[in-house]
C-alpha cells in the first residue's frame with residue numbers, strides 16, 4: 001500500500017473520530033503507512049481516563065487495503081484494555097476527497113508518551129540494557145502476546161519485533177501494530193495454497209524474525225503461537241545484543257538454527273539458556289507463552305503474572321486462510337458466527353480482567369512490504385563466540401528439572417516432583433496440541449483458497465457503521481454522514497495480485513526436512529500411542545500432581561486431560577478408518593458414523609450433508625491428474 005503524499009494537520013485542527021471530538025496537539029511522525037499525532041479527545045478515554053490520545057491517520061488507496069486496516073482495528077478492539085497492548089479508543093473511515101477511490105481512516109488509541117522501544121534502545125547504545133531491564137521488557141511484552149494466545153481461537157501477532165513495542169508515560173512496554181495478525185494457518189496442501197501462504201508470510205512478517213516453519217513451508221508445519229514464540233526469542237536476543245541472531249546467516253542460518261552469542265554484554269547463562277530454549281527448530285519443543293513467562297518470572301524472582309490455563313485447540317476451531325481472507329474482506333459478523341469451522345475468539349478466563357467486550361472478530365492480511373529490520377541499531381562486536389549445542393538446548397526444554405533450575409526460594413519450597421511432573425504434563429499437552437493441530441489441520445481442506453465475494457451488509461463494526469462508499473463529506477476531514485445503507489460492493493483479492501515485496505533473505509535451497517506426503521502413518525499412530533501412554537503414566541504415577549491447586553483448577557486440568565484423551569481416541573479411530581478399504585469406509589459413512597478426514601474432502605457443514613453417490617464403474621472413472629511436482633518431492637522453484 002503506497003502512502004500518497006498528503007499534508008499534515010496543523011496544531012489545533014478539529015476532527016470528529018467516531019464518537020470523539022479531537023483536537024490535534026502535535027504531529028509526531030509518519031510511519032510506513034500513517035501520519036501519527038498526539039491529540040486531545042473528548043470525552044476522555046474511559047479506560048485510562050486520559051483526554052490525550054494518539055491519532056493515526058492513514059490514506060488507503062482502495063477497498064482491500066481498507067479491509068486490511070479494518071482487520072487491524074478489530075484485533076486492537078479484541079485486545080482493548082490489556083495493560084501491555086496499546087489500547088484502542090475509537091476509529092472512523094471515510095472516502096477521501098483528495099484521492100479518487102481512496103479512503104481516509106482515523107484510529108484513536110492510547111498515547112504512548114515515551115515513544116518506541118527502538119528509540120529507548122538507541123539512547124542506550126553505549127550503556128547497554130541491564131539484565132533486569134531486559135527481563136522487565138520481555139515480561140511485559142510476553143504478557144501482551146499471552147493475551148492474544150489466550151483467545152479462543154488464538155490470534156497470532158506474526159510481527160513481534162522491537163519496532164512494534166511502545167512505552168507509555170508510566171514506563172509500561174506495550175505491543176502495537178496488529179496489521180499482520182491472523183489465526184492459526186494450517187500447512188498448505190497444494191501448489192496454489194503454498195504460493196499463497198508464502199506470499200502472505202512475505203507480506204506480513206519481518207525477515208529476521210521469521211521462524212523456521214515460516215521460512216520453509218515445506219516442513220508442513222502450521223504457523224501458530226509457536227511462531228510468535230520464536231519471534232519473542234529473536235526479540236529477546238536483540239534486547240540483549242542489539243542485533244538479531246541470524247542477521248548474517250539469513251534463511252539458511254534460521255533453518256539450521258545455528259547462532260552465536262556475542263561476548264559483550266555479558267548476560268547470565270540462564271538468560272542465554274532461555275534464548276537457546278526458545279530458538280529451537282521444532283515448534284513443539286519451544287515453550288508456550290505461559291512457560292516462557294514463568295521462566296522470566298523465576299529469573300525476576302516474582303510470581304508469574306498470568307494463570308496457567310492451557311486448553312488444547314479443538315481442530316475445528318482453526319481458521320484457515322480462506323476464512324482469514326473472507327473475514328478480512330467481509331467483516332461479516334453474521335457469516336462469521338454461522339460458519340461451521342470458526343469460533344469467535346473469546347477471552348481465556350485467565351485474561352478476562354484485561355480483556356474487552358468480545359466485540360468482533362475479523363482476520364486479516366496486510367499488504368505490507370517488510371524486507372528487513374530497519375533498525376538504526378548496530379552491533380559490531382567480533383565473533384569469538386562459543387557455538388551452540390542444540391541437544392543441550394532441547395534438553396532444557398524437555399527436562400523440567402533444568403527448566404526449573406532458576407526457581408526462586410519461594411518456588412523451591414514447592415514439591416519439586418509435583419512441579420516437574422506438572423511441567424512435563426504441560427509440555428506433553430502443549431506438544432500434542434501442536435501435533436494435533438498439525439495432523440488435523442492437514443486434513444482440513446482449504447475449500448477455496450481464493451477469497452470469496454463478500455456481502456458486507458451486516459457489519460457491526462464501529463469503524464464502519466455504514467458502508468463508507470455511501471459516506472459523504474460534510475464538514476471537516478473526518479466528519480461524514482451516511483446517505484443510505486446499501487450493501488457494500490464485494491471485495492475480491494486475487495491470490496497472486498499482490499506484489500510480492502523483495503526480501504533481504506532469499507528463497508531457501510535447504511533440503512526439506514518433512515514433507516506432507518512423507519509423514520508415515522505409523523508416525524502418527526506412534527505419536528498417538530506415546531501420548532496416550534504418557535497421559536496414562538502420569539495419571540498413575542502422579543495422582544497428586546495437582547494437589548496444591550484449587551479443586552476447580554484440578555477439575556479443569558482433568559477435563560483438559562480427558563479432552564486430549566478423547567481427541568487422541570477419536571484421531572486414532574479416524575486413522576483406522578482411513579486405513580479401511582474404500583468400500584468399508586463408504587459403508588461407515590452411510591451409517592452415519594464418523595469417517596476419517598481425507599485430503600480434498602471438505603469438513604464444512606454443507607459438504608457433510610451431501611449423500612454419497614454410488615461408485616462409478618471402473619471404466620467410467622477419470623484418470624487421476626498427475627501429482628503436482630512439489631508433492632513428488634520437488635519445490636516449486638525446481639519446476
Ligand SMILES: Nc1ncnc2c1ncn2[C@@H]1O[C@H](COP(=O)(O)OP(=O)(O)OP(=O)(O)O)[C@@H](O)[C@H]1O
Nearest residue numbers: 029030031032033034036054086109110111112116
Ligand atoms: N500509540 C502511540 N503512541 C505514541 N507514538 C506512537 C503510537 N503509535 C505509533 N506511534 C509512533 O508512530 C510511529 C509509526 O507508527 P506505526 O508503526 O503504527 O505506523 P505504521 O504506518 O503502521 O508503520 P509501519 O507499519 O511501517 O511500522 C511509531 O514508530 C511510533 O513512534
